[in-house]
Amino acid sequence: QVQLVESGGGLVQAGGSLRLSCAASERTFSWYTVAWFRQAPGKEREFVGRIAWSAGSTYYPDSVKGRFTISRDNAKNTVYLQMNSLKPEDTAVYYCAATRTVPLTLSEDEYGYWGQGTQVTVSS
Numbered sequence: 001q002v003q004l005v006e007s008g009g010g011l012v013q014a015g016g017s018l019r020l021s022c023a024a025s026e027r028t029f030s031w032y033t034v035a036w037f038r039q040a041p042g043k044e045r046e047f048v049g050r051i052a053w054s055a056g057s058t059y060y061p062d063s064v065k066g067r068f069t070i071s072r073d074n075a076k077n078t079v080y081l082q083m084n085s086l087k088p089e090d091t092a093v094y095y096c097a098a099t100r101t102v103p104l105t106l107s108e109d110e111y112g113y114w115g116q117g118t119q120v121t122v123s124s
Contacts, residue, residue, distance in 0.1 A: 024078070
């Protein structure tokens, strides 16, 4: 059973950048599709992107497209979320999640493995 650990969160000014990491305990992490979600206080968890296990194709919602980039280093069993041009509305706890199946929707229910989350705070 894969375990995920996020890191890299922190406080940054608007317009700044952060890179989050999601490290997995399993050597077969390259077989998993990995997604990033975020949850702001009082709001539902929101999908912010995913990277497929095969060919590493990515998908982003319009809210982060062009600002956020997901990549993976399978040799390090790690997936990254590069966040640029950060806005105060990006403030949230960010979670990585993984699945061995092919996600058919953007729902968090597609993912069976979750990290503990890392806080990102963007000041104005």
